[in-house]
Amino acid sequence: MNNLIKFCFALFALCVSTAASAQVNIEINTPGVVALKQSMQQRHTELAAFYASGAVGITSDGMVALRDANAVPLAARQKVNGLVAAENQDRKALYAEIARANAHPEWEGDIRSTFAQRWIQRAQAGWWVQSGGTWSRK
Amino acid sequence: MLNKIIIYTTFRLPSCRLSGLLSFCLFFLPVPLYAVQITLNVADVTASSFTARGIKVVLAQKGSAEFSIDKLHMADNTWHKVHVHCAEFILSSDRVTCHKGKLDAIPDMPFTFSYEFAAQRLDLRFSAKANELWQVSADFRAQPWRATVQLRNAQVKRLADWLPPDGPLPTQGTLIGTLVVSGDKAGVRQINADVHLAGIAAADASGLHAAEKLTGKLHVDATHTSQKWNWRGALDWQSGELFWQPLYLRGGHTLQASGQWDGAQLNVTQAVANLPEVGKVELNALWDVKKSNLLEARVVGKNLSLANAFSDYAKPFMVKDAVTAAEPKGRADVDWQYRNGATQALHVKLHDVAIVDSKKRFALHGINADIPWHAQQQSEAHMAFADGELMGLPLGATQWQIQMRGKSFILPTATLPLLDGKLEVSDFHLQSVNEVWEWDFASKLTSISMQKLSAALHWPEMHGSLSGSIPKVSYQHKLLKVDGTLLFKVFDGEVLANNLKLFDPFGLAPRLSGNLDMQGLDLDLLTRTFSFGNIQGRIDLGVHNLELVSWHPVRFDAKLGSSPGKYRKRISQKAVENISSLGGAGGGAALQRSFLRIFKSFGYDSIGLSCALRNNICTMAGTEDRGNAFTIVKGGGIPAITVMGYNRKVDWSELITRLKRVLQDNKAVIK
Numbered sequence: 001m002n003n004l005i006k007f008c009f010a011l012f013a014l015c016v017s018t019a020a021s022a023q024v025n026i027e028i029n030t031p032g033v034v035a036l037k038q039s040m041q042q043r044h045t046e047l048a049a050f051y052a053s054g055a056v057g058i059t060s061d062g063m064v065a066l067r068d069a070n071a072v073p074l075a076a077r078q079k080v081n082g083l084v085a086a087e088n089q090d091r092k093a094l095y096a097e098i099a100r101a102n103a104h105p106e107w108e109g110d111i112r113s114t115f116a117q118r119w120i121q122r123a124q125a126g127w128w129v130q131s132g133g134t135w136s137r138k
Numbered sequence: 139m140l141n142k143i144i145i146y147t148t149f150r151l152p153s154c155r156l157s158g159l160l161s162f163c164l165f166f167l168p169v170p171l172y173a174v175q176i177t178l179n180v181a182d183v184t185a186s187s188f189t190a191r192g193i194k195v196v197l198a199q200k201g202s203a204e205f206s207i208d209k210l211h212m213a214d215n216t217w218h219k220v221h222v223h224c225a226e227f228i229l230s231s232d233r234v235t236c237h238k239g240k241l242d243a244i245p246d247m248p249f250t251f252s253y254e255f256a257a258q259r260l261d262l263r264f265s266a267k268a269n270e271l272w273q274v275s276a277d278f279r280a281q282p283w284r285a286t287v288q289l290r291n292a293q294v295k296r297l298a299d300w301l302p303p304d305g306p307l308p309t310q311g312t313l314i315g316t317l318v319v320s321g322d323k324a325g326v327r328q329i330n331a332d333v334h335l336a337g338i339a340a341a342d343a344s345g346l347h348a349a350e351k352l353t354g355k356l357h358v359d360a361t362h363t364s365q366k367w368n369w370r371g372a373l374d375w376q377s378g379e380l381f382w383q384p385l386y387l388r389g390g391h392t393l394q395a396s397g398q399w400d401g402a403q404l405n406v407t408q409a410v411a412n413l414p415e416v417g418k419v420e421l422n423a424l425w426d427v428k429k430s431n432l433l434e435a436r437v438v439g440k441n442l443s444l445a446n447a448f449s450d451y452a453k454p455f456m457v458k459d460a461v462t463a464a465e466p467k468g469r470a471d472v473d474w475q476y477r478n479g480a481t482q483a484l485h486v487k488l489h490d491v492a493i494v495d496s497k498k499r500f501a502l503h504g505i506n507a508d509i510p511w512h513a514q515q516q517s518e519a520h521m522a523f524a525d526g527e528l529m530g531l532p533l534g535a536t537q538w539q540i541q542m543r544g545k546s547f548i549l550p551t552a553t554l555p556l557l558d559g560k561l562e563v564s565d566f567h568l569q570s571v572n573e574v575w576e577w578d579f580a581s582k583l584t585s586i587s588m589q590k591l592s593a594a595l596h597w598p599e600m601h602g603s604l605s606g607s608i609p610k611v612s613y614q615h616k617l618l619k620v621d622g623t624l625l626f627k628v629f630d631g632e633v634l635a636n637n638l639k640l641f642d643p644f645g646l647a648p649r650l651s652g653n654l655d656m657q658g659l660d661l662d663l664l665t666r667t668f669s670f671g672n673i674q675g676r677i678d679l680g681v682h683n684l685e686l687v688s689w690h691p692v693r694f695d696a697k698l699g700s701s702p703g704k705y706r707k708r709i710s711q712k713a714v715e716n717i718s719s720l721g722g723a724g725g726g727a728a729l730q731r732s733f734l735r736i737f738k739s740f741g742y743d744s745i746g747l748s749c750a751l752r753n754n755i756c757t758m759a760g761t762e763d764r765g766n767a768f769t770i771v772k773g774g775g776i777p778a779i780t781v782m783g784y785n786r787k788v789d790w791s792e793l794i795t796r797l798k799r800v801l802q803d804n805k806a807v808i809k
Contacts, residue, residue: 031687031690031692032647034688035647035688069344072345075386078381078384090646093642093645
């Protein structure tokens with residue numbers, strides 16, 4: 001629950017700060033954005049443990065990746081794969097939806113880049129983040 | 139007195155016989171061995187798949203010996219600075235022995251070595267704690283020569299240095315068993331292995347290929363004839379887990395297989411695998427080991443349990459979509475043929491199969507099918523199901539004939555019984571273009587009772603019937619598109635939908651756009667259905683520039699107005715109250731409260747209301763606009779009533795909340 005609250009705060013802070021910096025209304029709350037955020041928030045309760053263990057890291061392109069499957073019990077590796085794939089699907093859809101809701105679908109790449117920086121900045125201590133192709137622990 | 143003799147030499151050996159080398163050197167020694175320290179330097183020793191460079195042997199006075207090799211290459215592995223210590227080294231004319239030997243690389247495993255020159259018998263024993271033993275006994279004089287490897291609690295992690303570093307490397311577990319190798323001067327001719335694996339764990343660096351607690355038995359017999367190995371093996375995997383991206387499997391599998399191996403390709407000519415809770419499959423395969431490439435394969439299984447076969451062996455390879463959300467049950471026969479990097483044929487027979495979507499979007503029961511698909515040839519699939527469900531609507535029994543050619547599937551006609559009517563689908567065409575699936579079809583819906591439809595969908599009870607035609611529906615690159623105009627008949631009027639587009643229909647945020655035009659809807663049927671308060675008359679409703687995201691409206695231009703023509707126009711007191719309450723606190727200002735108490739219904743001339751939705755704000759207008767006020771119901775006849783609206787901009791969410799309140803509670807009170 002605590003992680004969920006942190007995640008919500010991070011997402012909110014991310015939207016506010018990014019909106020200010022890129023002059024894009026990333027706070028925009030279309031039903032699509034709401035649905036995607038809800039889906040990501042629900043998944044975050046499952047992903048948080050894998051971020052903490054280092055099994056999953058935050059990539060420099062605004063996605064997440066399975067960086068060390070050995071940190072996950074064998075029986076859970078399929079599940080982590082599924083969570084990472086679903087999370088990336090939602091993230092990609094979120095960037096596209098925010099760009100579309102701003103009436104500028106061509107901004108998707110910029111929005112994704114901005115989100116990528118902020119996700120990494122706001123990652124909790126101990127999480128693994130990617131920079132320049134290499135992983136480091138915050 | 140200590141005599142020190144140093145000999146430098148280089149040898150090229152046809153086979154690796156270090157004992158012969160030492161004998162050769164010592165034959166010329168002029169002094170007794172116990173009295174001297176001999177240092178022997180050998181530049182290199184080479185043999186097939188064996189190279190040792192910078193060999194140094196020091197035979198000390200007390201009977202010990204030190205062997206060091208700068209670089210040792212054996213079986214595709216290289217070691218540097220290899221050092222062997224023999225506490226008791228004895229070299230005589232008939233044998234060489236090393237007792238209490240120790241290899242620097244494995245200091246916890248002392249060894250004993252002996253080799254008899256005349257009998258050509260070799261014995262090498264490595265032993266360690268926990269009763270661990272690796273023993274090699276070889277008789278090179280026998281014809282054929284024979285070597286036996288005995289393993290007892292042998293820790294598999296010791297094999298890690300011998301295995302390719304980029305593959306899974308063993309970290310835990312033991313081996314118990316025997317490996318017998320025999321051959322002639324040309325090399326190894328026969329291998330027999332009988333090994334019990336206990337608690338084996340292995341993983342590659344990424345963790346995407348790993349095993350834990352593997353326990354089982356492995357038996358292999360292999361014979362070398364005519365440049366090939368003929369082999370036969372049996373694996374009984376009793377317990378443990380295996381993750382081989384993306385598969386996750388548990389013990390309970392058995393495999394009996396036989397085939398050939400020519401040094402480049404592994405040919406599995408015949409194999410039977412028993413898959414737990416699935417069934418037995420027969421398979422053959424040709425694998426290019428050097429290129430790590432499957433060249434050919436065929437898998438045949440009969441009467442397989444679909445539930446586990448799909449979840450364990452098929453679903454992990456699929457991209458998460460509507461298909462992977464389906465849960466099949468029942469039995470199936472499968473014949474899969476693979477060649478040249480692609481599936482060449484797949485013949486599937488389904489026996490009383492049920493497919494249920496975990497999200498309850500669709501379900502089919504009692505499926506029997508014969509699907510003889512071929513990559514190059516044309517064929518026809520037969521499929522039938524007993525009943526089903528689509529978005530909550532019950533489907534009746536159906537039979538289909540599907541024409542197949544490669545990645546093109548055509549269903550010329552299909553009838554899908556739907557409630558008391560039917561959906562007739564024509565020219566359904568599914569095909570893969572550049573590895574992207576797309577499909578299209580036309581269809582016609584014959585009359586369905588609205589009463590049954592609304593009950594099935596858990597809607598308020600509606601009357602009338604629903605019918606229509608769909609000229610062409612296509613799906614391409616996540617976009618579902620309706621070409622032409624979609625026509626439905628409902629509430630005794632017509633609904634025309636055009637430019638309908640649904641993007642990402644199976645995603646989290648599907649986006650629908652299009653225009654709707656409803657003409658001549660019977661208000662009596664409509665208001666009765668939704669318990670809005672009775673209104674008699676007919677209306678036209680246009681919803682243009684409609685855009686729904688996640689099935690929530692984000693934009694539209696809607697306009698509702700009385701239909702042209704002559705018909706009875708009455709509005710009940712309750713309907714007036716409800717329209718007023720939709721307008722919020724100021725909405726009913728024009729109403730005469732005392733007047734309402736006398737009459738139960740009123741005449742009207744026209745009804746009109748429009749809403750332009752932008753940014754969650756609905757900007758309203760009526761039949762007539764007077765400044766900020768607008769007329770929603772214009773009075774006419776006796777007694778007449780006029781309903782005015784004064785609030786042009788309404789929050790859409792608030793409006794929906796009010797509408798829900800009205801529909802739930804018809805006792806709306808006008809204050």
